[in-house]
Amino acid sequence: MKLKPKVEQIKAKLPELLPEITLEQVGQHDSFDDCWIIIYDRVYNVTQFLRDHPGGDDVIMDHAGRDATIAFHGTGHSRHAVELMRQFLIGELPQEQRIFRTTKHMVLSSGIPE
Numbered sequence: 827m828k829l830k831p832k833v834e835q836i837k838a839k840l841p842e843l844l845p846e847i848t849l850e851q852v853g854q855h856d857s858f859d860d861c862w863i864i865i866y867d868r869v870y871n872v873t874q875f876l877r878d879h880p881g882g883d884d885v886i887m888d889h890a891g892r893d894a895t896i897a898f899h900g901t902g903h904s905r906h907a908v909e910l911m912r913q914f915l916i917g918e919l920p921q922e923q924r925i926f927r928t929t930k931h932m933v934l935s936s937g938i939p940e
């Protein structure tokens with residue numbers, strides 16, 4: 827059987843088109859009862875997860891309403907953690923506000939499944 831070209835395999839893993847959410851909108855969700863964070867230009871609503879986070883709610887709250895990429899990456903999360911994230915994904919930054927995924931369909935070597 828012929829293997830799919832690599833680019834097709836990568837695209838198959840991409841999430842469906844996500845709603846665009848701006849930095850300004852994310853910034854309005856910066857409280858314990860309503861907490862959004864940005865990781866690799868994607869927006870996550872982690873409100874329901876805060877209390878369950880094995881690293882504690884405070885480390886996430888430090889980044890509430892803002893970018894948490896470096897903190898998330900720096901703590902070396904497991905594959906399990908990366909899989910958990912998916913259920914909190916609610917959108918992505920518009921192209922012009924992204925700092926990581928700046929080219930359409932670009933796949934980072936971040937270890938985070940695209």
Ligand code: HEM
Binds near residue numbers: 870897902903911
């Ligand atoms: C949706 C976002 C996040 C998810 C799903 C998540 C999930 C997890 C999970 C499952 C663990 C247990 C260890 C592991 O499996 O890697 C963990 C640990 C940890 N997380 Fe997160 N995390 C998220 C965001 C963050 C952010 C933004 C920070 C900011 C610093 C953070 C800091 C930590 C720390 C410090 C630990 C280590 C706790 C320890 O080993 O004592 N996490 N996280």
